[in-house]
Structure formats: C-alpha cells, structure tokens
Amino acid sequence: MNILLLGTGGREHALAWKIDQSNKVKNLYIAPGNAGTSDIGENINISLSDFEAVKKVVIDKEVDLVVVGPEQPLVDGIVDFFALDSDIKNIPIIGPSKLGAKLEGSKDFAKAFMQKYQIPTARYQSFNKKTIVDGKRFLETLSAPYVLKADGLAAGKGVLILDDLEQAQTSLENMLNGQFGEASKTVVIEEFLKGIELSVFIVTDGKSYKLLPEAKDYKRIGEGDTGLNTGGMGAVSPVPFADKEFLSKVEERVIKPTIDGLIKENIKYKGFIFFGLMNVKGDPYVIEYNVRMGDPETEVVIPRIKSDLVDLFVHTANSTLENAELIIDENFCTTVMLVSEGYPEKYEKGKKITNLEKVKESIIFHAGTINKDDHVYTNGGRVIAISSYGENMDAALLKSYRNIDAIKFEGKNYRKDIGFDLKE
Ligand code: AMP
Ligand code: GLY
Secondary structure (H helix, E strand, O other): OOEEEEEEEEEHHHHHHHHOOOOOEEEEEEEOOOOHHOOEHHHHHHOOOOHHHHHHHHHHOOEEEEOOOOHHHHHHHHHHHHHOOOOOOOOOEEEEEHHHHHHOOHHHHHHHHHHOOOOOOEEEEEEEEHHHHHHHHHHHHOOOOOEEEEEEOOOOOEEEEEOOOHHHHHHHHHHHHHOOOOHHEEEEEEEEOOOOEEEEEEOOOOOOEEEEEOOOEEEEEOOOOOEEEEEEEEEEEEOOOOOOOHHHHHHHHHHHHHHHHHHHOOOOEEEEEEEEEEOOOEEEEEEEOOOOOOOOHHHHHHHHHHOOHHHHHHHOOOOOOOHHOOEEOEEEHHHEEEEEEEOOOOOOOOOEEEEEHHHHOOOOEEOEEEOOOOEEEEEEEEEEEEEEEOOHHHHHHHHHHHHHHHOOOOOEEEOOOOOHHHHH
C-alpha cells in the first residue's frame, strides 16, 4: 500500500515510525513532515489547508490510505472533501467527518453532546455577546476558580482559569469582544474540577472501538507544573493510577456513551478519539474531546502498540474494527520533550542539533526540526521527543534523561520532573 500521513510534529514522526514497521506498506509519504520523517518516507511540502494539493498528491502518488495527524484539516472538513470528490471518494481517510470534528472544534457542541448522552463533565453554560449579562450572572453562581473556554480552536490558548470573580467577568467580556478572534465569539463557562488529569485514546470505525494505552501529559513549561501552558513537555504510559477499575468506569461512562451518541447523531467517524479526562476522586470526567492523537502522548502510546498499526487503520476504514488485532506492550514508555529556549513564547529557530547519533536505547522522535545541508536544525518550539521503554517508569525515564544529556543544541530546554508526581 501507499500511505499518505498528514502533519509535521512529533506525533507524526511516531505514527510514521510505526506505519513503516508494517509489511503492508510500499511507500510512505508525509506532508509536510520534518527531518525525522524524511528518514522514513518521502516528505512532500504542501500546506494542509490546501485540500486540492492533498488531492493531487493522492492521485500522483497512487495513495491507498490517508492518515490525518492534526485537528485543523479535520475541523476544516478534509474528510468530507474526500467523500464529495468523485476522483478520491474511494480513498480511505483516517479521521472524523467535519461534524465529528466539532467534538474538538466547538467546545459548545462537545458540551451539548456530553449533556445529551449523559457523559460526566463539568456543569456549564455557553454565552455570546447578546447574553454577556447572563454570563456574568452565571459566574456569580459558581465558586472560584472560574473556567472560561473559547468555543473554537485557539491554538491551545483558549482556556482561562481565574481565581477572582471580577477578573473572570472582565475576561468574559474580553473574550466575547474578540480576544481569540472568531474562536471566542461563544464562550463556555464551566465548573472547576479538582483532580488529576490523564488522556485516554481509542480508535473507532464509528460502531466499535479499540482502547489504546492511556497516557499522562505534562502541559506546563516549568517543573512542578508551573508557568505557561505548552503543547506538552513530556508524557508517560501507562498511568499508574489508571487501574482496571478506573479504566472500566471510563469505558462504561465515557467511551461507550460517546460511540452511542455518534451512532444516534449519524456522525461519520473513522479515526482516533482522545478523551482529556479528570480523575475526580476515582471518577472520570471529560475535560475535552480531541479528534486526533495527542502530542507528545503519541510518542509513548504508539511505541506500546506491538501489533500492526496499518492493519488497525485498514480495519477502521472497512468498518471491521472488531476483528482487528491489538497487542499492547506491558512495558512503560516515557518521553521527554526538548524545546527551544523561550518556548512557549518567543524563541529562535535554526540552531544546529548535534550528537543525535549518540542516543542509545531510546527512540528519537523529531517535532520541530529541518534538514539543511546534511545537518538537522531546530525549526520549532518543541524540537525533539526522546522516548524510552522500561520495565518500570523509573527505568524508562533514566534512559530518556541520559540520552538528553548527550544531545546538544543552543538553548536546549526541558523539564526534569516528567513522571515525578506519579511516583509513590
Ligand atoms: P482544554 O483546552 O479544554 O484541555 O483545557 C486546558 C486545560 O485547562 C486542561 O488541560 C485542564 O488542565 C484545564 N481545565 C479545563 N477545564 C477544566 C475544568 N473544568 N476544571 C479544571 N481544570 C480545567
Ligand atoms: N498534549 C496535548 C494535546 O495534544 O492536545
């Protein structure tokens, strides 16, 4: 088969790494990819907002299966674009329809869906410019901290958590007046949930699903979960507190009702669902849906899948997922993200990365990197994820951190406490 993988980050390098291990694959194309994916397949430099350009690649390269990494093209309707184009409508594409992608693309839609199908989530209401006064009043009925969410995609920055009521009311006004552009024309206000977060993933063909390994992500830039939010600074899998009992609550209360809801709403969905969950005293609550895999969670989840990922995709596309084989590695996998100095604010690109060949017993997943004159240079805020296996979390972390010491680039920064909060 010829496979086209869309995306550019560490998530896509991890997916490409795993796809490449399948004996079903003849050619793998990654668009646009990064320096890491160019070692595995052929990078094709197109913009993912240009669906015609994607179609041209599919036709020119005789692609048999498309896998979508990031959310934006899904929210923009790439799956519907394929379905409606007579030239490519028979090419399977892994990702939800535009309506399904609203589970991530509109928080208001996701909350209403959860409420309708009785999926545990924080109590909420949505407001727009016309109902700003009601929004301020709703805030008064809640207690601090106050959670305000831009309805649409806001590059991971659309959630504000505020301790002070007046500040929350002012923020509501600012958001509705365009702080996050179109994305905050509607704002979801919800109750604050106190607990520990984790990410649970499934792949679904729209009728049945396979539970993938769960993971914990470290979102803040600073040690001890301090400072600004990032795309994610590291991850571990499995999550020790996500025991059998907890995961069975997740399946019964969250995953199955979500699939039932998709069926009842007639939402076409063949792809990943990422449940961002809060464990509140042993009970799961949905913080958010994502319609794709997480990054850097993919860099620990995918390495723990032993069976053939392409086979899983083919079953997903054919609506035969219940017959697919999924074998999970019992080992732990950890990843630590190397980032550019200054990230998640201003940072420089174009720093030469050296000593990658010295990495032993870990997998290097490139995120923001680029090849120039036979060398690898930094090309983003998150640069490289170092993933390692171990029979326990400490053994895996030890390998990730030892290899991080070896890799050099100017301004290299990383969190030194990935997984520490999970130790007994
Ligand atoms: P989201 O973009 O919805 O994942 O929100 C970003 C982050 O805000 C989450 O990862 C949580 O840490 C936090 N958060 C969102 N909603 C809530 C909530 N209702 N209670 C507590 N924390 C929340
Ligand atoms: N690491 C969080 C995300 O991918 O949304």
